[in-house]
Every structure is written in C-alpha cells, then in structure tokens.
Amino acid sequence: MRLTSATILASSVFLTAVSTSYAEDILVEGGYVMTMDPGVGDLEQTDVLIKGGRIVAIGRGLKAGTARRIQAKGAIVLPGFVDTHSHLYVTTMRGQFRNKEGQFFPVSSKLAGSMTPHDVETAMHLGALELISSGITTTADFFDNVIGPAHGEAGLRALQRSGIRGTLYYGGPDKTTKHPMNLDQLRSIASRLDKSAQVGVGLAWRLPRNRTDARNWAMRQQEFDTANELGLPIQVHVSGEPGPMLDALIEREYLxxxxxxxxxxDASAEQLRVLEAAGSSLAVTPISEQRVGYGLTRFDQFALFSKQGLGIDGNSLAGSAEMFATMRLASLTWSGGARSETAPDARSLLELATIGGAEVVGMASEIGTLSVGKRADLQIIRLDSLNLAGFGGGDPSALLVHSAHPSDVDTVIIGGRVVKIDGDLVDVDRPKLLQDAEGSARALTSRVAERD
Ligand SMILES: [Zn+2]
Known part of the structure; x- marks a missing residue:
C-alpha cells in the first residue's frame, strides 16, 4: 500500500498528553504502519493494539475496550530504532572533542579516568534519554569505563532508570587492555538480571594490541570464557587496526x-566471509568511524553480509544521538562511493536501523519489526514539520532517511510504556536533567584541569 498525499496532507495529528511511564493497554490508531516485516510491508490507516507490553493485533477498526488511544492518523508508525553500539558514559564530554586540540581518544580517556560513579550515572542516563527521544528504543552500550564496582552499578542503574531496552556490555576500567576486568561483578550482575529483563548484560571485550603478549591474552581468554559460561553476548572492538585484530579473532577461533x-x-572480503560463516555480526557506526578517521564506512562493501546494524557509538562522539543522520550518512557514502544515485534503496537503511540491528543484538524474535507477538517498541513520526512538508506521497523510506530529524519523533513506546509523547519525554524533569549534566561535565573537566 502507498502512503498517499491525501493521507499525509489532508490529515493532522492529534496525540494525547497523558503522562505515565507504566505499561498500558494502548491502541495506536489509524497510522501509516511501516511494519519492516518484508512479508507484510506497509499498512495504510492501520491500528496497532498493545497489551501486556506486546503487540497483540495489527489491523483496521480494532476494538480496544478501555485501552488508551493514541491517534496516529497522518503519521508514520515505525519500529523503534536499534542502536547496535554506544559508549553512553562519554555523553557529558560533548564539548571536548574539537579535532585539533581535543582529539577523542586522548581526551575521553583522560576525562573518563576521573569520572565518579555519579558522573557515570549522569552521563549514561542523559545519553539513554537522548536516544529514546530520537526514536531509539534499544541500545547496546559498550561500557569500557568500569573504574570500580560503584561505577559498574551506576551504569546499570542509569540504563534501567531511563526506560530504554538494551544490553550493558560490561568492560574493563579503561580503553587499554592492561588491567583485568572485574569478573566477579560481571557474574553478580548476570545472576541478578532475569533473561527477560529489559536491560541485560554482556561482555565489552577489547583485544591486546601486542599479539604475542601471552599474559594479556590469558586475561582476555578468561573474560571470553566467563561470558561464554554465563551465556552472555560479546561485543569486540577492533578499532585502530581491524585487519590484524580480525585475523587474531579468526586464528584463535573466537568467532x-x-x-x-x-x-x-576495512574488513577484507575474506575476513567478512569467515565472519559470515561463523554467524557473527557487525555493528557499524558511520558517523563516529568517519569522524575519528577510520576511513569511509562503505556499506556497499558489506552488501552480502547477513547480520549487520547501525550504531551511534557515543552521542558526543557522533555529535548527537541521531539515527536519522546515521542512516543519511551511510546512504550518502554508499551512493558516492558506488557512484550511483539509486543505490542504496532507502528502505534498506531503515532495515539496518530496525530489524538488522535487532539481529545484531540477538533480539530479532522480540523486536525490530511491528509484528503480532513482539514487544511493543515503536515510534510515531509526525509529518507536520517544515522539513517534511511537501512530501506529496512519494517513498516514505526516502523521506525518513533523507529528511527526518529526531524532533519529528512525536511518540515513543517501549514494551508498552509511553516514554515520549507530544514531543516530550514522559516523567523527566528536563531542567534538572540539563543542570545535572552541565554540573557533572564542568566538575569533571575542572577536576582534570587542576590535576594536570
Ligand atoms: Zn565504540
């Protein structure tokens, strides 16, 4: 079905303004539903019924009883985006990366080492709320700044408080691989979190730069074995020198x-082939990868790879938590690199940001498409902003990829909880949030400046 100019231009969006963060029975009424399920496609003027945190029906004229009604006529209803890789603790370092004097790795490492648990919680909570506000309902946070146990707990609490779905990938005390990870705390967190908990835990893994450093490899082996024993997902950073690190992963049979x-x-075709055969996945973060000079993130080079998704990689490194901008850059780099105006199809970028990401984080049976039985993680995108005006009924995927901004995300629902509505986050004291973030950022930078 097509999104016609009549449904877009002749309709206005009226969304209710009840504030609550509890899972509710909800009827999202009459939206243009982009299910992102290839077998179903888009459904015009269609309702989505949510009960017990899951989608229980999709269709027209659904009976909702006493369910809360959210009017989505003239708006797009889309699965929540999946951020496959982030470092939310750097969110309060947004002002510090100025390329010439403020390069990301030295500056963020210096600041990160002086963060208190309060700084960590403030940054990660702010970062997760920014993701939610941008239509991202699931994140995979690579938390490689667990200076002490209190920092570990602070990071977990920040994600849980925000209302986002995701995995806290628990890492070491810094970006080097010199120090052991607190595997006792990793075990403790894993034992406390139920498999169906909205925030789960994984391993944030880094490899030794020196491939012959036996003591270092022994530490990494212990981390890998612990994660495997606990049944946890693993994310491994191969930034800096992806070629040799991928070779090490392959040779040591970690895939x-x-x-x-x-x-x-920069993964080679042969490395990708081996990764593919092992069933491993790729998290790709075009904005940050290009900002720090890793090279061009050419998705056309991964075209045959099955499990891949998009990530933000730290709101401050990417500039902001924008999946729209991330899709746009990925698309433009692809078109420019391939010298083709028609490649890629915009819908393939939306797939990377939704179902593709869900596959990467191992949750495709639960999220990533709007399907009966899946978790009710969705966003409603309003089409009445100037940047979306004049659409006239073309390709809604191209509209979202090339024209939409986070401010167009009117409503976000995660597991049946309305966490954003009418353009505002629910139950968030915005002035306090901003004040806390500014206070933490300034205190951190002055603490580090005094020490230097
Ligand atoms: Zn990263």
Missing part, C-alpha cells in the same frame, strides 16, 4: 554467533 565485531570498515 561464534553471539559475537559482534565493532568498527571494521
């Missing part, structure tokens, strides 16, 4: 379906 390789824009 398996629960492993996601992050930042591998």
């Amino acid at each position: 398996y379906p629960n492993l996601t390789v992050v930042h591998a824009p």
